Amino acid sequence: MTATPVGMRCPECAPGPSRVQRAAKRSGVSDDTPALTYVIMFLCGLIFIGTLASGADMLGDTLFESPLARDFALFGPLVADGEVWRLLTYSFVHSGLLHIGFNMLILWQLGQLLEPALGRVQFGVIYFVSVFAGALGALLLDPNVPTVGASGGVFGLMIAAIIILRARGFDPMATGLPLWLGLNLVITFTLPNISVGGHLGGLAGGALAALAIAELPRNVRGLPRQAPTLIAAAVGVVAVVGALAVA
Numbered sequence: 189m190t191a192t193p194v195g196m197r198c199p200e201c202a203p204g205p206s207r208v209q210r211a212a213k214r215s216g217v218s219d220d221t222p223a224l225t226y227v228i229m230f231l232c233g234l235i236f237i238g239t240l241a242s243g244a245d246m247l248g249d250t251l252f253e254s255p256l257a258r259d260f261a262l263f264g265p266l267v268a269d270g271e272v273w274r275l276l277t278y279s280f281v282h283s284g285l286l287h288i289g290f291n292m293l294i295l296w297q298l299g300q301l302l303e304p305a306l307g308r309v310q311f312g313v314i315y316f317v318s319v320f321a322g323a324l325g326a327l328l329l330d331p332n333v334p335t336v337g338a339s340g341g342v343f344g345l346m347i348a349a350i351i352i353l354r355a356r357g358f359d360p361m362a363t364g365l366p367l368w369l370g371l372n373l374v375i376t377f378t379l380p381n382i383s384v385g386g387h388l389g390g391l392a393g394g395a396l397a398a399l400a401i402a403e404l405p406r407n408v409r410g411l412p413r414q415a416p417t418l419i420a421a422a423v424g425v426v427a428v429v430g431a432l433a434v435a
Contacts, residue, residue, distance in 0.1 A: 222299040222302075222304060224299070224303055224311060224312050224315075225295060225296065225300070225311075228341075229299075232288060235260065236281075239251065239254040239281065246284060246285045251284070256281075257336065260273075260281045261274065262274050262326055264327050264332055265331070267431065275428060275431050276316070276320070278323065278335055278336050279319045279336075280338070282337055283336055291337060295341070295342055298342070298346065298349055301349055302345060302352065306352070310420070314348045314398055315341045316341070316424060317393045317396075317424035318340055318390040318394040318397070320431065321344065321389040321390055321396075321423070322340015322387070322390035323335075323386070324389050324393075324430045324434070325386055325389020325390065325392070327385070329384060330385060335386055339386065340386045340387065343372070343391045344390040344395070344397070347369065347395045348395070348397065349365055350369070351402055351403075352398055352402045353365075376388075389427070397420035397421075397423050400420040401420050
């Protein structure tokens with residue numbers, strides 16, 4: 189089995205921390221610690237260490253010599269056989285130091301911006317909806333190719349940040365996020381060993397979840413307070429059902 193790591197890319201493709209922090213400050217973000225972001229990063233790091241200890245190398249060339257990677261990676265035939273947890277666990281597995289390093293850098297930057305602004309629940313909904321939608325996209329395009337990585341979630345957070353900043357009256361162009369998103373999309377379609385379906389699925393899931401959270405309250409009067417979050421979460425449910433159907 190060969191890995192199709194979701195989102196291996198260069199440091200220049202990440203939004204600069206100073207720009208993101210300035211955007212957070214100007215858009216009214218509090219200084220609350222992005223705890224869920226750190227939890228996700230910790231789990232990714234822990235599983236990365238576990239794969240190294242059980243057969244993977246730093247370059248990711250021997251990733252699937254690790255039983256941990258084999259048990260957690262997204263792989264259509266095994267999902268179809270009932271291993272549903274792979275729709276989530278694939279996002280915690282990374283193929284090499286560069287893969288996890290760049291994904292965690294961008295996750296850390298976006299987590300600082302979005303988690304304090306939205307709260308942990310809505311931030312978590314957007315992230316995990318993006319992960320599940322990324323799994324759906326990967327299974328639609330490459331069901332028989334193993335897929336790993338957090339980039340489905342990261343792509344979802346990138347588009348969500350643009351949507352939410354715009355909804356709050358802040359110009360997303362000032363953060364550089366549209367540029368970085370565009371560059372990452374170019375990389376998605378030009379470099380080998382990248383899950384196009386995973387990236388595009390995560391992007392679509394994050395966009396739909398963010399639109400539900402940011403736009404519905406502004407455009408639908410009398411909407412119950414929790415409705416936008418529940419509608420966003422429903423996108424993730426649909427993605428899971430769709431992934432099971434196409435696996």
